[in-house]
Amino acid sequence: GTTTAVVLAGELLKRAESLIEQNIHPTVITRGFSLAREEAERLLKKEIGTPVKATDDEVLSQVAHTAMGSKGVYGARGELARLVVKAVKTIAEEREGHTVADISLIQVEKKQGGGIADTELIEGIILDKERGHPRMPSEVKDAKIALLNSALEIKKTEFESKINIKSPGQIQNFLDQEDRSFRDMADAVKNAGANVVVCQKGIDDVVLHYLARAGIYAVKQVKESDLQKLSRATGGKIVTGVKELSGKDLGHAGKVAQRKVGDSDMTFITGCTGAKSVSLLIRGGTEHVTQEVERSLNDALKVVSSVLEDGVICAGGGATESGTGRTP
Secondary structure: OHHHHHHHHHHHHHHHHHHHHHOOOOHHHHHHHHHHHHHHHHHHHHHHHHOOOOOOOOHHHHHHHHHHOOOHHHHHHHHHHHHHHHHHHOOOOEEEEEOOOOHHHEEEEEEEEOHHOOOOOOOEEEOOOOOOOOOOOOEEEEEEEEEHHHHHHHOOOOOOOOOOOOOOOHHHHHHHHHHHHHHHHHHHHHHHOOEEEEOOOOOOHHHHHHHHHOOOOOEEOHHHHHHHHHHHHHHHEEOOOOOHHOHOOOOEEEEEEEEOOOOOOEEEEEEEEOOOOOEEEEEOOOHHHHHHHHHHHHHHHHHHHHHHHHOEEOOOOOHHHHHHHHHH
């Protein structure tokens, strides 16, 4: 694509230079290029292009297959193409008679281990994080999810301070107050009705202990982008302060579970009730392989989503360019 763009741009500039030498004003030249572009787009959509329906899975798979040109995925392109088509069709929707396929709803995660053939499509969100405490449940059904973008920790003061301790009892009072603060944070999550909490920042070990005692599944240090995707997928509201958390802020999902992938544990959130969201979990023997697969899948996702939205495909190998250039 980039090579084609550079070659075309170079040829246009070459022709423009020739026209300028004939004293043709640059605005006239740019207007001519603009008219030519509009006519080329019309020809591509109305005459040269081949209509494609969303139900044409075979054609869409061929398009995805072609888009994945990397030699690193050559042997697995057929299966990967099928996953790409299914992913894009899952998140596609009709808006005012037009198909919209927002691929930002498709999460792509890669995890070293296994082979490319182990790459899978998950109908939900994947977090490359494990539960915060070993005594937390490894699976929660009918999940009510609290989404927090602030830490469940005691904030450090912004200025230096000193405290004079005159008795051991005062030390214990400070420790008791700290423990109450941590317990209040866990209670705020529990009282809101949440059985899962996903936090963008850190969660203190003591808070994790109390959450585990309450049977609440907690994940910390989650990327902001993943928190946003979770908000859309579960219908939950991202809350800044845990004290402001209420039942109406919670997101909902059929199941939240920890699953071992390769050498590490990941959190899978499936059966989401909000916007359609899917995840592609890439597997491969080395980091280089997973990166190659990721690049190929991203290319294929963009192309297939464009085909679904435009409803037209054009032949490759220079045939489309030749046909457009020869059309009177």
